[in-house]
Amino acid sequence: MTNTPAKPTRVQEVYDRIRGDLLSGELAPGSKLKMNDFTEQYGVSLSVVREAVIRLAGEGLVEATPQRGFAVVTLTIDDLQDLTRTRVLIETLALAESIKYGDLAWEASVIATHHALAHTPMMTSEGHVDPAFTTVHREFHHTLLAGCGSSRLEDIATGLRDCAELYQHWSQEFARDATRDIAAEHKTIAELTVARDETGATQALREHIERTTAALVRYAEQLDGRDDQRALA
Numbered sequence: 001m002t003n004t005p006a007k008p009t010r011v012q013e014v015y016d017r018i019r020g021d022l023l024s025g026e027l028a029p030g031s032k033l034k035m036n037d038f039t040e041q042y043g044v045s046l047s048v049v050r051e052a053v054i055r056l057a058g059e060g061l062v063e064a065t066p067q068r069g070f071a072v073v074t075l076t077i078d079d080l081q082d083l084t085r086t087r088v089l090i091e092t093l094a095l096a097e098s099i100k101y102g103d104l105a106w107e108a109s110v111i112a113t114h115h116a117l118a119h120t121p122m123m124t125s126e127g128h129v130d131p132a133f134t135t136v137h138r139e140f141h142h143t144l145l146a147g148c149g150s151s152r153l154e155d156i157a158t159g160l161r162d163c164a165e166l167y168q169h170w171s172q173e174f175a176r177d178a179t180r181d182i183a184a185e186h187k188t189i190a191e192l193t194v195a196r197d198e199t200g201a202t203q204a205l206r207e208h209i210e211r212t213t214a215a216l217v218r219y220a221e222q223l224d225g226r227d228d229q230r231a232l233a
Contacts, residue, residue: 010044010048011048011051011052011055012052013042014038014042014044014048014049014052015052015055015056017042018033018038018052018053018056019056019061020131022056022061022062022072022166023129023134023165023166023169023173024128024129024169024173025169025170025173025174027072028072029072029073029074029075030071030072030073030074031071031072032068032069032070032071033053033062033069033070033071033072035049035050035053035069035070053070057070059162059163060073060162060163060166061073061166073166075166075167075170077216077217077220080167080213080216080217081213081217083160083163083164083167084164084209084210084212084213086160087157087160087161087164087209088206088209088210090153090156090157090160091141091145091157091160091161091205091209092202092205092206093153094144094145094148094150094153094154094157095144095145095148095193095198095201095202095205096198096201096202097147097148097149097150097153098144098145098146098147098148098149098193099147099193099196099197099198099201100198101147101148101149102146102147102148103147106143106146106147107147107194109143109146110140110143110144110190110193110194111190111194113136113139113140113143114140114186114187114190116136116139116140117133117136117137117139117140117186118183118186118187120132120133120136121133122172122182122183123172128173129169129172129173134165134169138161138165140186140190141161142154142158142161144189144190144193144205145157164212167212167213167216168212170216171212171215171216174219176215177211177214177215180211180215185204185207185208185211186208188204189201189204189205189208192204
């Protein structure tokens with residue numbers, strides 16, 4: 001007997017669609033989520049929409065406001081820079097530990113996930129980040145740190161990366177750095193990691209993370225004083 005994949009629940013479907021609109025910038029930072037509009041748009045009950053939005057709030061993409069309901073989280077330079085500093089500290093530590101203690105199976109998984117990443121287009125024909133790329137990109141970065149030998153350290157790093165995903169998407173949707181070769185950055189990180197070059201690999205990862213922040217800060221500065229709801233506060 002063959003097992004058929006389970007169908008996604010209605011909550012999962014609504015969650016995926018709203019999350020996609022958040023990451024693509026269709027729902028602007030700080031904008032109020034109109035729950036009744038979602039029920040009509042997706043043909044579901046209010047309770048389904050609410051459950052999906054609560055999941056997004058748990059990931060830090062949506063925030064609850066007293067007497068106002070839910071709104072897309074407001075993106076701020078201070079928060080972005082604080083998150084970046086913390087990510088650099090945690091992710092470079094976890095990568096260094098992985099290089100020290102990761103076994104051959106971990107090393108092979110780094111090569112495999114990078115191969116998948118390198119062969120997945122980043123952008124769709126419409127100019128948005130491809131969901132398939134998001135998936136393999138997340139898996140690659142998770143795998144880099146998976147050899148550290150500490151589930152707690154992995155969990156902290158994963159949580160921070162989840163918080164940063166909206167910023168990562170915005171860096172491609174609105175603040176794209178034309179001088180940047182992200183595929184080459186990933187290749188460098190993977191090669192230095194497999195070579196067990198702790199200093200080189202952690203430095204490459206640091207620069208990879210910080211370049212995303214730099215692009216978004218430049219974008220915010222360009223929008224300073226303009227009435228643009230996509231601007232960072």
